[in-house]
Amino acid sequence: MKQINASIITIGDELLIGQTVDTNSAWMARELNKIGIWVKRKVAVGDVWDDIWKALDDESESSDVILITGGLGPTGDDITKPLLCQYFGGRLVVNEQVLEHVKNIFTKLKRPLLERNLKQAEVPDVCTVLFNERGTAPGMMFQNNGKHYFSLPGVPYEMKGLMTSEVLPRLQKDFTLPALVHKTIFTAGQGESFIAEKIKDFESSLPPNIKLAYLPAYGMVRLRLTARGDTLSRVEAELASYFNQLKELVKDIMVSDEDEGLEIVIGKILKSKGKTIATAESCTGGYIAHLITSVPGSSNYFMGSVVSYANEVKENILGVSPGTLQTVGAVSEETVRQMVKGTIEKLHVDFAVATSGIMGPDGGTPEKPVGTVWIAAGNKEKTEAVKLFFRFDRERNIELTAHAALNLLRKFILANS
């Protein structure tokens, strides 16, 4: 079976001057992968006629499917549509269905309809219009020399809608696709090199159609196995056997055998045990609560959080002793233990986790330099506290603290319920 390759071209000066982080192409790649299409290259170019044209030429040589996002908005910096029209030898005509749709949207929003909005209903007469329910810019499909080209708006919500309703079903219909399966193990507590050493015999035993990758993130390492073959059931069966071997080899550091964050793992544990949690956050400033509540259904087990940034809040709401704060300070074992205790009492939960630290760039002292962190997790009966030290920038120190705290909480819940 021929491997079907895709290229993703993202268009926009904002990507090249770094004002926008491209999250679209990762999402698109994930969805293409699921249906067995391999993304061979991703290319970002600016709003420059020749550069877009060259990218289309280049990627047409590398790939069977070319997906283009961005450059379809209503403002003057967009040149993608006229360029595609010329590239595929068509002319712009008004599409009545799209025109009706654009008018409806503006009527609903009670906004004046401008000339430039009406322009959005113009499409090249050589394309198949992909109707965009979620916005005013239509998607477009072109075919040329057996290659498929899709042009999609850059707004993530609109792009995702069109991918799901139009692009992916068309690709599955038009191409014969291989089976491609990924399985991921989430580990915590050991570095990439150490894990690699432990599983090196396993790694060298893998057949050529199965690949292993190490993906470190936030002090954890994800181990991903990817298998490729003709039929889904056979690929899944083959992968399952290697996946079980790998699980056995890393069982002491495994957090989950699915590719899911700690906040999802903890949610599943709490749901299965019918327990509740809350967080008391100083240095993480609400980030742990945000991670937990980003999971749909988290209101079943998450009661809330007290972000006690000021010492006064630690005292008044969480009941941390003023004496503790004066003698050993907010960044101390005693304080995080008392924060856990106060949270369990005030929010009536089974488990709580607390953080207090100095995230930088300011606020460090010789005894407690920037990066010093105390975290604690506990229930009514007992509390476990751990001291950490990070040497990164503020953003990363917050992320690492949050993930370490979630992992401490996970282990505490498993050991004490």
Add this chain to the structure above:
Amino acid sequence: MKQINASIITIGDELLIGQTVDTNSAWMARELNKIGIWVKRKVAVGDVWDDIWKALDDESESSDVILITGGLGPTGDDITKPLLCQYFGGRLVVNEQVLEHVKNIFTKLKRPLLERNLKQAEVPDVCTVLFNERGTAPGMMFQNNGKHYFSLPGVPYEMKGLMTSEVLPRLQKDFTLPALVHKTIFTAGQGESFIAEKIKDFESSLPPNIKLAYLPAYGMVRLRLTARGDTLSRVEAELASYFNQLKELVKDIMVSDEDEGLEIVIGKILKSKGKTIATAESCTGGYIAHLITSVPGSSNYFMGSVVSYANEVKENILGVSPGTLQTVGAVSEETVRQMVKGTIEKLHVDFAVATSGIMGPDGGTPEKPVGTVWIAAGNKEKTEAVKLFFRFDRERNIELTAHAALNLLRKFILANS
């Protein structure tokens, strides 16, 4: 003056299957831009020998500077170093300084030093080693036909360190670079098309060396002017005049005349007025507190947050009336107003903001469908509440609610202090 173009090549299967969002290249592009280097293309390829080789060939044709990230870790899925060695016709030799550094790091971490870690000290004998203080993988610089190539580790913290200490200073020394200046206005409250209509005469009056771009995000639009020229002072002066015209045209919707988030704008206002804030978050689950505390120095004006996910927490800690919750429910004007009031009283702050809504995918009812949100901002004397409706996924609904709440808070503070 010749324009110096750069290409950024990111290497790694994780980018092509969408398991990782590339944030490195946006940061790199921003830094290159600041010193007057234009990023012409960004390309992502997998851990595939031929694909990396081809990317090097291609980008060497487009650009004067080629930056490569990723593929330098200690594990077996990395092929970048041997490939670069062969591409530039060298052989791998041990670099003593790097070897010493790797050994020191492992001694400090009290981790066993493995054969594969020692391998990190091997570098092509045709490169200039860029010493990586922040990790074990060294950076490398190659020169060929007047082009500069830099290979950097994919870990963001390490990449940033090497860019700052090695890559950018070398580029500034080796190339004659033009002056490039960006200035951005942050607006809220009007759509892209409407703004474009309002400033179309201004836009068409711009000289060819000044470009305008519209960057919509979270219900706001950033307007960016970019000017290019020979000398920094002249470019800045020319841009300043157009920038002032633009500010005048959009003054009624301008949030900031710098490219900075609402959380930074609010922080500056609070610092200048010597006032304090806190948040009471139901549906945003701590995300507003996280945005506020991501700003260094926020402990000067941010006291804390009560994430009252459960109604019990709204009652017990914030003092929301059980009657209100029973009769009109948690997602109501009365509830968010009481949350603001309770937060000001309990956390002793000058201003507070509150959110309550249904973020989805579950929890909607016919009267209050998913996407229904109430937000409020206030001080001791009064409170303003606004009802919103979003029709996106959970993640985006949370982001949009948080930004709308921050903007309401900003306007309330400006109008009431």
